[in-house]
Amino acid sequence: MRAFTILNSRFVPLPIENIDTDQIIPARFLKSTTKDGFGKNLFRDWRYENDDEKKPKTDFALNQSQYKGEILVAGKNFGCGSSREHAAWSILDYGFRAVVSSFFADIFKNNALNNGVLPVTVSEEFLKKIFQQNNTSTLSIDLEKQTITIDKTGEQEHFDISDYKKTCLLNGYDDIDYLLSLKKEIEQFETTEK
């Protein structure tokens, strides 16, 4: 997993609430047995008319050249619905390193963290301020300090993340390495508790 420290980037705004993982990556693209290549189908049915790559929907942010960057900013309850980790894989594969919202669904949040994509939870007010920025505005996310800043105005907010997950992300560690290191304790637990 790639480490995450500081990210400074423009952002792609999706001011829509309750974006579910079926929108992020429709079920028909879950037939792969690898983690690669999901980015081209990210938000597939919002991006193209009739599933046709030659007919991009011009009103959708990913198709508008003025929006670019490694940060996706979305309305509240982002990532609800299906547990498909393909949603996190497609966001990462497309080139996003962080998602900002006022509220994330649980399973998506875990999936994102397990892939080095940082979910940044901000207040409704701060989210509104980000959406009011123009398309050249940049955001700075500092994981060590747990802050997100609108660079143009200097407005800043602190975000929460567990100390454990923060350490993992800063260093690019994943949970499996940690759990494997506990094998003896787990076996001990099985003999005493089960």
Next chain:
Amino acid sequence: MGKTLFEKIWDKHVVKTIDGGPSVLYIDKHFIHEVTSPQAFTGLNKRGIKVFRPKQIVATADHNVPTLNQHLPIKEELSRLQVEALKKNCEEHGIELYGLGHPYQGIVHVIGPELGITQPGMTIVCGDSHTSTHGAFGNIAFGIGTSEVEMVMTTQCLLQTKPKLMRINIDGELNKGVVSKDIVLYILAKISASGATGYAVEFAGSAIRSLSMEARMTICNMSIEMGARCGMIAPDETTFEYIKGRKFAPQGEAWDKALAYWKTLYGDGDANFDKEIFIKAEDIEPMITYGTNPGMGIGVGGHVPSLTEIDEKEKASFKKSLQYMGLEAGDDIKGKKVDYVFIGSCTNSRIEDLRMVANFVKGKHKAKDVEVWIVPGSKQVEAQAKHEGIDKIFEEAGFMLRQPGCSACLGMNEDKIPAGKYCVSTSNRNFEGRQGAGARTLLASPLTAAAAAITGVITDVRELLN
């Protein structure tokens, strides 16, 4: 202070807690299927390690299988490769697989309970958000991503932060024509599709106690639609009676020992919840959704909210949703034309659901322009339906009884609803494109779905009940 049911089970499964971080939670049972497991197996293979406790894993093929001609090779190449990968991975790692053609094959959340694998007091996970279904038996059951599937395969543990606790109490008697699906759609309409995010939810109260296990599963199944980490119901005689004698239920002395433990699984009287909600069963009508998330539900006699009823900051999402659905704010929902009826999914495809539908449609015939698909939850449900002659009732009604799988709930196989068509569905999600690109889903109970199949329009089933 006493403990909640959740805390009793949680505490018993914590291997250790990291300072300022999550707990290492031991997992008793792990269900896997073809769609969210292959990358996890690849991860293990890359590390050169075998599955740690293969006997605690049960596999089936459900999401991506056809529901017609299951005896033939799967036509669609990618689907076939995915199902074959599951078979190969299970063989290599010594995991029991109930694959296509096996008499136990079916939707993962249907087969676990019906085989007696799902039991009170357990921790259960699966790479599928509707794992919350199993909580109906009084256990902690939740959906996980593929990285977490890999963690459980390697160590039988997960890193989890203890959620907050919510209790939803439903007391009183249900009205005629109102079933458990209506209860959960009603709760969703009250608290929204994110109303329980961050919480483990316990469903309690006299209306819940009076429900069968199948009906309880429908409610816990959709707790994820409120955003809940898991849903659960304390086990009681109904639970024990359901489990007893099933294939993998404890037998003899082991049964007595298990039962004695299960009887301790209830919240203490002075246990504390972070949030509590009270609902009167009498207030619940047959429900239907009009929008594109499961929290957008109304009584079938009601109308789509008008713009004045919607919070200012939710108006944009609301309008987008209605535009997708081809509905107008303020519209009556009753009488809207229906093109498809889908009765199936891990929410409502159990034998009791099929009996309920059969009982209602016996001697009736579907409306001319409606296509009706019944997809049983498992081979065992299918066999039982045939044994009871339910298949004949469906045939006479013009309903198509297909073979087990997730089918049109998520439209991953060829069972898709065409763009622009309206489908009354007993499944759990009405998201845009969920049942096929452009498909318009209206979630309802099996009874309300059956009523629409007969009349061809959204119908208040109470008007057709004697």
